[in-house]
Amino acid sequence: MNNTITVIGHVGQAPHSVSFGDTGNKVVKFSVAVKEFSSKEEEDKTMWLDVDAWNGLGERVLKTITKGREVVLNGRLAISSYPKEVNGVKVQMTKPVIKLSSFHLCGRKPVATSETQTEETAAAHE
Numbered sequence: 001m002n003n004t005i006t007v008i009g010h011v012g013q014a015p016h017s018v019s020f021g022d023t024g025n026k027v028v029k030f031s032v033a034v035k036e037f038s039s040k041e042e043e044d045k046t047m048w049l050d051v052d053a054w055n056g057l058g059e060r061v062l063k064t065i066t067k068g069r070e071v072v073l074n075g076r077l078a079i080s081s082y083p084k085e086v087n088g089v090k091v092q093m094t095k096p097v098i099k100l101s102s103f104h105l106c107g108r109k110p111v112a113t114s115e116t117q118t119e120e121t122a123a124a125h126e
Helices: 055-064 114-125
Strands: 005-011 016-019 026-036 045-054 070-086 089-106
Touching: 005 089, 026 055, 045 055, 045 070, 055 089
Parallel strands: 045 089
Antiparallel strands: 005 026, 005 070, 016 026, 026 045, 070 089
16 A cells, blocks of 8 residues: 655745755755644644655755745655654654655745735736
């Protein structure tokens, strides 16, 4: 059985890259906000997921994905573990991470500045 996950959400931070000098590999990291399913009585909750895109796919992410953009992500769910100090004691923490295999932009492109919006509005009225 394959480990596959597809989520639709909004990018929470601009993607950034981390290079590994010893191997030459590069990973691009960002987070995405998705709505957590809730019953009618409950208010929708936002769940944040971390995303890793490796090498060539990471380059495409850096060129096309921006903060606030709505995206469809396809990948594999993995568990990342890292050390953290809690009350003076080092503990091993874990969190889910999506290892990206493909993505699609959807929704409207977010407007970066009010200047851009003014130019778009002026162009639309011409």
